[in-house]
Amino acid sequence: MVTSETGPEHKGHEIEPDPRGPSTPECREAISQLYFFLDGELTDERRHKLQAHLDHCGSCLEAFEFEAELRMVIAERARDRVPTSLRERLAMVLLEESAKDRHVSDARQE
Secondary structure (H helix, E strand, O other): OEEOOOOOOOOOOEEOOOOOHHHOHHHHHHHHHHHHHHOOOOOHHHHHHHHHHHHHOHHHHHHHHHHHHHHHHHHHHOOOOOOHHHHHHHHHHHHHHHHHHHHHHHHHHO
8 A cells, every 4th residue: 555645635644556556558647647747748638648548547546756856856956056166257258248248339339
């Protein structure tokens, strides 16, 4: 039995894994749409259909929860911290380029 804590509208509900596994046509379709679901790229109709499937299919819910958690871990770990010295140099270059652009624009207007 799976207790969902992260799935859509599943908080605290116990969901039995689907004994048919993710090999059913419905499960294959649901799994193929998980990334679109997580990215918010599904139409309302498809999102509701997938959510209804996840409400009743423990196997697909487990896959959803894994992918959702994996994305959160990747997003957290993929954040790069730009050193202060590099940020300052970039800001300086941008200011210089902006000043050059203004100078060229002013020269054209004369």
